[in-house]
Amino acid sequence: MLLEVEDLHVEFRTRDGVARVLNGVSYRVSAGETLAVLGESGSGKSVTAHAIMGILDTPPAFVTRGSVRFHGEELLSASAERRRSVRAEGVAMIFQDALSALNPVFTVGFQIEEQLRVRRGMSRAEARARAIELLDLVRIPAARQRVREYPHQFSGGMRQRAMIAMSLALDPEVLIADEPTTALDVTVQAQIMDLLAEIQRERQMGLVLITHDLGVVAEVADRIVVMYAGRIVEQADTVSLFRSPGHPYTAALMRSLPRLDSKGTALETIRGLPPSLLRIPSGCPFHPRCPRAEDVCVSDVPGAVRLGFGRTSACHFAEEVVGGFGG
């Protein structure tokens, strides 16, 4: 298996107390597969990615339990040097807001080339040539000129393309894309998603696509994990998840999507707010907002229920939910 996360626990030790940000997250990605990680802000999608990369802010963030394996090799206990060598070369990452994620005082070319010079020992000229190739690959027009420009001289979409080019510099096997289109115009979003999907297909990379946008997920993902309050509440292949969600939270998310076949009716919303991670509700963390919660949901934490076809759902009533009795 290319990349495996197992039972990952992360907590933020803050002045207000310990926030349990991840409470046993497990997922796996194989080569050529696109895994979408879906959830609201604060559900732990990005923290999981940072933990995989080993770029958590410590303190306040601490990994307290779990395992991150790349080609079966445990990364969490690996040396700092080994972890560094996996970054960008094994697992690369692109971030949501390319304007703040790129360094404002260096040219786009410099930021692509420095990895090649530092990690691959290329000369300046070789690295420059490779940077131009990469910008061409992500279809930035006039790459030869633009390689000398600064991030603020790029448009939002071009900046995100430049970031993708940067992440591909060392030919990673896994690419983690953290909300790569959230900061972009809708028209540009589609172009960036197409580009990512195409690159993923050509290179047979594992792609972890972090998003809160169900629409994005539907088009490109092979499998989906849905996160809530630092847990994975459901995981399934894209087709069956959209056909019949196996967790009340997923079901509620879908009902809050605008649909072509239900014009004129008000959109549903999920009542309440995501829980504070300092005080996660007992039992199933979703129970205060769940339309079908019963006593058992308040007292017992649901385990992952197998639903067939490799699906799981962390709900006491998973079978009923997926069976279409609603959530």
Place this chain on the structure above:
Amino acid sequence: MGRYVLRRLLQMVPVFVGTTFLIYALVWAVPGDPFEGKCGERDCPDAYVAMMRDRFNLDDPLLLQYWKYLVNLVQGDFGVTSSGVQVVDRIVTAFPVTLKLALVALLIEAVIGITAGVVSGLRNRGFLDSLVLVSTLFLISIPVFVTGYVVQLVFGLQLGWIAPTVTTPSFGNLIVPGFVLASLSMAYVARLSRASIAENRRADYVRTALAKGLPTRRVVGVHLLRNSLIPVITFLGTDLGAFLGGAIVTEGIFNVPGVGGLVFRSILTKDGAMVTGVVTVLVLVYLLMTLLVDLLYAVLDPRIRYD
């Protein structure tokens, strides 16, 4: 960029005229005759006073006096003092000394200030951080004349490590006065770099640099430092401008024959020609330094464009 520089240079003309006029008026238009006390115990002979008033055009209206001064100045003639010394000669001997002292102070300020700031900014809330915060607070609280006299007394007289006064203004002899002159700004530089580093340490682009698998020393030394030092370097530039204006207190304590002392003595002896001459040069230097700092900003931060 060229147009911007030209515009800034043109803007300097009214500022230059305004400031020099102000100085000129303050020095020459004060009540009392500037030459009456020049002859010791006795009153000056009328013939001498008349000659001096004529030489410095004091019987003309103020604006005309200033105009005549300005015309000479533009031609490079700073005039002579009442004792017949060429003002420009004294400036030419004093200014290099001040320049040396300023460079020594700037170097000390930059090296120690930035190092302390970076180290404490990277280790928020550690022992080193507290040490830097307390020691800079200490330096900021003490007036320079106290630092100066204490250093002179302890290292010059009691320990005898240094000569208490500067006899020849070589770089080596100027280290201690430079340190005293730099002490206050050094504390500010340390605090400024500390705040800047601490703020940028968690910036998104630092995380990106880490995610690219760059070694920590490169992430800090290239990505973090380059961004964090922009405000620090411009502060240093402005500070150099201030140092070049002469340090009256520091130069006075260590007897450094620089511009600050020259101005100070000229004011005491009511030597109007010297005061206006030196201050005019200082105004020019400061204006140019400010322009340089603004240009430096654009060099350091590509997002800043002046056209």
